[in-house]
Amino acid sequence: MAMSETKRNLDGLIEKIEEIPTIPVVSQKVMELSGDEEARFEDFVEIIEKDQALAARILRVANSAFYGFLSRVSSLEHALVILGIDEVRSIVLGCSVYNFFSQSESDAFDRAGFWKHAIICSQVAKLLGTHFNIRNNGSFFLGGLIHDIGKVVLDQYFHEDFVKIIGHVSLTKTTFSKAEKKILGTTHYQIGAKLLKQWRFPDEVVTQILYHHAPWRDENPGPNSSMIYLANVLTKLAGYPCHPDEKQIDLHEFANSSELDFIIKKGFDLDYETIKNLISDIQEFALAEADNVMRLFS
Ligand SMILES: [Fe+2]
Numbered sequence: 194m195a196m197s198e199t200k201r202n203l204d205g206l207i208e209k210i211e212e213i214p215t216i217p218v219v220s221q222k223v224m225e226l227s228g229d230e231e232a233r234f235e236d237f238v239e240i241i242e243k244d245q246a247l248a249a250r251i252l253r254v255a256n257s258a259f260y261g262f263l264s265r266v267s268s269l270e271h272a273l274v275i276l277g278i279d280e281v282r283s284i285v286l287g288c289s290v291y292n293f294f295s296q297s298e299s300d301a302f303d304r305a306g307f308w309k310h311a312i313i314c315s316q317v318a319k320l321l322g323t324h325f326n327i328r329n330n331g332s333f334f335l336g337g338l339i340h341d342i343g344k345v346v347l348d349q350y351f352h353e354d355f356v357k358i359i360g361h362v363s364l365t366k367t368t369f370s371k372a373e374k375k376i377l378g379t380t381h382y383q384i385g386a387k388l389l390k391q392w393r394f395p396d397e398v399v400t401q402i403l404y405h406h407a408p409w410r411d412e413n414p415g416p417n418s419s420m421i422y423l424a425n426v427l428t429k430l431a432g433y434p435c436h437p438d439e440k441q442i443d444l445h446e447f448a449n450s451s452e453l454d455f456i457i458k459k460g461f462d463l464d465y466e467t468i469k470n471l472i473s474d475i476q477e478f479a480l481a482e483a484d485n486v487m488r489l490f491s
């Protein structure tokens with residue numbers, strides 16, 4: 194029976210996710226420390242310095258167009274002072290997820306294209322935070338970067354199913370979520386949220402990932418999951434989809450949708466013109482910075 198087939202599939206899927214190894218100790222320690230009110234900058238520096246590649250990467254991100262500082266960020270201490278602990282935590286976690294999933298033998302899924310979508314989305318989320326003056330603790334960047342991580346989990350650990358999903362997306366020009374539900378019975382946002390919870394990522398990031406396709410289901414107050422939803426839509430509208438064959442978003446349709454009405458109610462004052470202007474800002478940034486930004490994490 195099709196029903197029990199899906200059920201068995203889901204149980205196996207959950208078991209397999211639980212076996213995924215955890216992210217490096219350094220990232221776990223940084224996460225722990227950032228929840229410790231007594232932690233000092235020196236404690237962070239001490240932990241991060243143990244991983245020189247990570248330390249170098251943090252400086253590269255701090256000196257990138259992501260932050261646009263005028264003077265050079267020359268040391269970890271300096272990065273912590275001007276970015277703050279939460280932002281540095283986000284960079285550390287973003288780098289560790291990127292490293293965990295950057296290698297791929299996959300013939301089905303173009304990881305470079307995937308990470309381009311992800312990295313631009315992280316930038317868009319930051320840009321939206323500034324544009325709408327929505328303060329947060331650095332999680333917009335991180336949420337944007339890893340919102341689709343469930344797709345890479347599927348590619349790496351459930352490869353055969355994922356090949357079928359991509360085939361279905363390409364053939365019917367549908368969305369990943371619809372294809373995933375049809376073939377797996379679950380979606381990349383559920384899988385991504387499960388893994389990040391398992392890795393003890395901050396709650397607000399798990400929420401962003403879980404609701405990035407349906408923030409109206411998120412019962413928490415505030416714009417948290419709406420931000421990543423909107424960043425993802427704008428990244429696609431700017432011409433950076435996660436996969437070239439997925440269903441395209443129509444700007445006119447989106448501008449007149451009930452989904453956008455919801456986003457507006459969440460504090461994003463948007464109309465057709467504003468969206469168009471944001472899209473050209475994103476395209477301009479992506480053209481100028483694409484190479485630099487793509488090199489940031491590797
Ligand atoms: Fe997604």
Ligand SMILES: [Fe+2]
Pocket residue numbers: 310340341425435
């Ligand atoms: Fe996405």
